[in-house]
Amino acid sequence: MESASPQSQLNFIIRERVGDIMSSEPNEAFFTPSHDSEHVERVKRIAIFIAEKEGADVEIVEKAAELHDIARNKKNHAVEGAKLAREILSAQGYDGEFIERVASCIETHSFSGGKRPESLEAWILSDADKLDAMGAIGVARAFLYSRESGRGIGETIKHFEEKLLKLYNMLHTETARKIGLRRHKFLEEFYNQIKHELEFEDLEI
Ligand SMILES: [Fe+2]
Numbered sequence: 001m002e003s004a005s006p007q008s009q010l011n012f013i014i015r016e017r018v019g020d021i022m023s024s025e026p027n028e029a030f031f032t033p034s035h036d037s038e039h040v041e042r043v044k045r046i047a048i049f050i051a052e053k054e055g056a057d058v059e060i061v062e063k064a065a066e067l068h069d070i071a072r073n074k075k076n077h078a079v080e081g082a083k084l085a086r087e088i089l090s091a092q093g094y095d096g097e098f099i100e101r102v103a104s105c106i107e108t109h110s111f112s113g114g115k116r117p118e119s120l121e122a123w124i125l126s127d128a129d130k131l132d133a134m135g136a137i138g139v140a141r142a143f144l145y146s147r148e149s150g151r152g153i154g155e156t157i158k159h160f161e162e163k164l165l166k167l168y169n170m171l172h173t174e175t176a177r178k179i180g181l182r183r184h185k186f187l188e189e190f191y192n193q194i195k196h197e198l199e200f201e202d203l204e205i
Contacts, residue, residue, distance in 0.1 A: 034144040035072050039132060043068065046179070047128035051121070055177040060098070060121045063089070064105035068125055078110035111163060117172070127176035130167045136181030138164055139190050153198070160191050 031037065044065035051061040067088065071080035082103040091100045105122040108115040109129050117123045133141060142164060146156045168184035171177045194203060 029071075032145075032148050034141045034148060035069055039141070040066065040069060042132050042137070043125075046131050047124050050124045050127060050173055050175045051181075054120060054124065054173050056120045056124055057101075057154065060101050060105065061124050063098075063123045064109075064121065065128060067102070068106050068109050068129065076113065078107050078113040078115065082107035104126045111167070111170070112150045120173075123172040124176075127171050127173050127180075129174060130170060131180055131183060133164060134167055134180060135186050138152075138167075138183065138187055153194070157191070157194060157198070160187065 043172075044062060047061045047065040048058055049067045050056070051058045064085075067085040068081060068169050069077065069086075071077045071084050074080035085106050086099055086103050089102060090096075094102075101119065101121065104118060105125045107113075108117040108122050109125045111130070112135075117126050132138070142156055142159060146152070146159075151159070164187055168177075
């Protein structure tokens, strides 16, 4: 590791800790279709958009979005992801304050993690991640996740009640709430329609 480039140090740290995510080989333990690089890219794009509108630090938000699911295969992925992000960013030569600000966003972004964001940038990452679980993409990802975890339609609908339909009220920034409104309405529409069909109410003709 003596003369290793920052990129190869980064690859080494990630491979050691979470598996070979740089490989083009699918690694089911790390990236699953519901939480793949496309999800990360969408969250990054949404987060940057919100950051620009809200006057937040775009560089912090962008880096936090890139790394937010890096420990997705760990039990408390937000806390573990923050730890790993610190290692990665310090191997890449970022300064301590930048690292802490990014790590704090990652540590508090998760719906189930229970930690409240403490900065505008952290709220933006949390909002962007939630927006990607809403709307048509949210429906698609919910069923992908169900496939990954062996849930059927009934359990997926319970997931709508327990999580997805609550996300709109958890959005913090004005910009996210504007984007989220239509996505939330679509989730409600889908939920109502599938309940209607599951209860055979459309057989009453
Ligand atoms: Fe995410």
